[in-house]
Amino acid sequence: MHRAHTAFSLALSPMAHKNFATWLLKSSSSQQMAKVTAAAAVRTYNSAAAEPFANGSTASYVEEMYNAWLRDPTSVHTSWDAYFRSNSYVSPPNLAPVQANTLPLTAFNFGGAVAGAAPDSKTIDDHLAVQAIIRSYQIRGHNIAHLDPLEINTPELPGNSSTKSIYANFSFGEQDMDRQFKLPSTTFIGGDEASLPLKEILNRLENVYCNKIGVEFMFINSLEQCNWIRKRFETPGVLNFSPEEKRLILARLTRATGFEAFLAKKYSSEKRFGLEGCEIMIPALKEIIDVSTELGVESVIMGMPHRGRLNTLANVCRKPLNQIFTQFAGLEAADDGSGDVKYHLGTYIERLNRVTNKNIRLAVVANPSHLEAVDPVVQGKTRAEQFYRGDQEGKKVMSILIHGDAAFCGQGVVYETMHLSDLPDYTTHGTIHVVANNQIGFTTDPRFSRSSPYCTDVARVVNAPIFHVNADDPEAVMHVCKVAAEWRATFHKDCVIDLVGYRRNGHNEIDEPMFTQPLMYQKIRKHKNCLDLYADKLIAEGTVTAEEVKSVAAKYENICEEAFALAKTETHVKYKDWLDSPWSGFFEGKDPLKVAPTGVKEETLIHIGNRFSSPPPNAAEFVIHKGLLRVLAARKAMVDEKVADWALGEAMAFGSLLKEGIHVRLSGQDVERGTFSHRHHVLHHQLVDKATYNSLQHMYPDQAPYSVSNSSLSEYAVLGFEHGYSMTNPNALVLWEAQFGDFSNTAQSIIDQFISSGQSKWVRQSGLVMLLPHGMEGMGPEHSSCRVERFLQMSSDDPDYFPPESDEFGVRQLHDINWIVANCSTPANYYHILRRQIALPFRKPLILCTPKSLLRHPEAKSPFSEMSEGSEFQRIIPDNGPAGQNPSNVKKVVFCSGRVYYDLTKTRREKQLEGEIAIVRVEQISPFPFDLVKEQANLYKNAELVWAQEEHKNQGSWTYVQPRFLTALNHSRDVSQSDEQSSSTNTTTTTDHTNHESDTDSDSKSKPWLSRMFAAPNSSTGGDPKDPAQTLGGDFNAAKHFDLKNVRHDFNRPAGIAAAPGARIAKTGRKISYVGRACGASTATGSKAQHIRELNALLNDAIST
Ligand SMILES: Cc1ncc(C[n+]2csc(CCOP(=O)(O)OP(=O)(O)O)c2C)c(N)n1
């Protein structure tokens, strides 16, 4: 182990000093005594003072003496007499739980002293020294424990690194070793004994703290928790295993080792990221699961990286081995999903735990290559599962996170995730972290990859105990796992198991480790594997015979061979076998193109509005801030006028979904009030601390739960968490709001690896909404833009392909795209798009640019009629003014998106160009509303077309919309016959593309759309026609679980249809020009003055004829 020099500098606190007692005797200073009592008082907050010496037996000893002195001042030593006479003594608070070992020293007969007489000062000194030694072992024993199976990384300690250095500061000689010492209440090494000879005390401590387990826990603030841990490790006999238990460990280790060996034999040239050197991780996980199941857990959600993943799936989850082996066969997928992902796919298994005879659900969450990115996702999924099961204390659902040593300390998201662990709305009530610590990260040694002594130090920030254990000692590992599971079940807090092993091969099996770690690998080559070591031990002690060991191994190899043969008969892999969160019943019987209405009855809007604008029912006692009373009054006035601003529109969406039984969860920094102080979902009593009222939780008696939670100041972990939460149940609206849109870039890996690509990689749908405040308002250099261009760049619709037109054009596009990007300009459209997330028969993430100043803009209001029955989300909002009414007069159409619309209309009004310039809002940017853009362009046949945006030219939507506009403008079909002819004469590009397009469209007319969309796999991929996942032809065949029939990517551009060859001028001769800022490096526009200048220039350019 790599350890910092400082770790062992024995920085004993003044109170732990061996001379403490002498000093106490000599001192008459009340100041010094006050220090002692103060230390006792702060013990629950300060770990260093967690066990001051004026506590436990010492405290009671002093107190005893004090009482005796009160009765008879001559009964104590003169120094005590003097001290007590000085009135310095204050009885210390006795916080230690009463234990067996709290008898006063005087109760013992030490070395011939008369029983019942006061011990002399040496006896006191020596007892204090022994107490200090015990404490020293508890604090520092792990520093010199034998944790490294290779024994290479010995501690870098100053001076003596032997166990004696733990008590080097105390002068006991050989002659003291047989002396009997009373044990303090802070140790359990005595078992039933109240005192032990010093030799035995040291032996026992060494065994407990410096052997194959290193327990790091004395930094924990809670004395109860420290004692709990001490008891689990110190009590004599805790490491005794029965022969049955030992056989079980051996059998499990045989499987774990056999699995790696089998893969190595069959797939020698494949990367496996094997577990060799840390195979004990498999029995370890099983032990954690067994004990947790015994203690009531029914569902375990795991997140893990590449190393040992297949072994975990095989031997922990018991995923059929043939399914795992088919992943190696390089088979085509029978269904959608991406290629080489065997180290990333998830799984979900429900099975009987044979050891506990209880049913258990195990899920391994699909993960990307990005190490540790899956951590918060697992936590969110776990939290959601707890929520839906009503498991408020986490007794039934738990998470296990498995980490590599280098990643655990290197990746910041680990820290961010740890910090969620105790937050009321994010806790999963304790996670067990298992570090597969092979003491290397790829080719990098720990001393170059971390500055902390251990790779696990990050866990100390949340007071999680850390159990380091030598991975070559299976029984020690099992004990640690049992304690970890019990810890979680008792305290519902995180803990860490640091399995210190090694990596027998290179980073993968093809890598040569001797290039970079020659000495380590020389040692590894000579090192017997853990299974052999353990088998030898059990044979030697007579628990098993050599034959038994062989036969268990042979049996498992047979199982593998049979599965291997079965795997050979498979012709395809099926990604549906690898779903981590199947949505039972969600897709069942659903028309995949039917969107439920998003408008609701006006009376519902009024009811929600009234509730949302009312103080709590006990208003008389609940003192609301005056400013908020004004906000509520303004809301009430709006409801009376039947109009909604942004906050009210949002509340209408949430409230109506809650009414329909849809759980809504909004999370992010300061979301309860809203960064821009517009939301105010939680009203705070101005006179009573923590008394709050949330009207959205009280809309209807039988409504679904609403949760709005201010998060920690993290984007990466919190967005990942909400993504995980959204995976669990499709019938929930889960929203994450960035404080400012641009801050989402610190969560980029969640966006890139999970949200934009989760469905295509892992067949994982999610309806997560990202609310990203966006708008160039001169507010500050970094707060202008949510970088919508980045989201658009990752949208999967083809810019050059105009999909077949039909009534369901909009929903088909949504079905096939990876996510939706929108920038709504009205509260009604915001309301509809949120409700549409649930109304859709599938789930897509929604990236929503949200306003800042528009939140209070007098014109950014919507009448209830735009939200009530019959209304719906408008992908494009046409110009409904004079221009739209008389389109032939229009000279210019300005297309735009978001808040700039209001600046444009204002300028148009000022310039009195309302009849000549039409302003059309593109509210849903992606998937691009080709059909509606085409319709608008055709409406204003003779007008010039421009795209106006306030973002810089290389940012915003321009680069995304430009080619799509051209495709839309180019698409002349379905315009009148004469239009089509005239447009074809204007063609400036090859007609090849037109032909293809015609083919498709005629195809589209001759076949039902669904037949094309869900066409059977082509013959080259084959497939079992009996497999319901593959019988995609004809009408949609709804699946029980979400699977691939719901995920087709051909609508946006069917395979085999050539894209337009990059035409930038439409063959119709029409084009679209850009109006706005020039290219820029920053999202900002410099000073406010510059911002205004630039904005005016763009408005003038856009609004001119
Ligand atoms: C975020 C991230 N950065 C870099 C990598 C490349 N990478 C893959 S494995 C690895 C080493 C991981 O070491 P460790 O966490 O100790 O796990 P081990 O492979 O030793 O089990 C690295 C750097 C990655 N996958 N993810």
Ligand SMILES: [Mg+2]
């Ligand atoms: Mg490692």
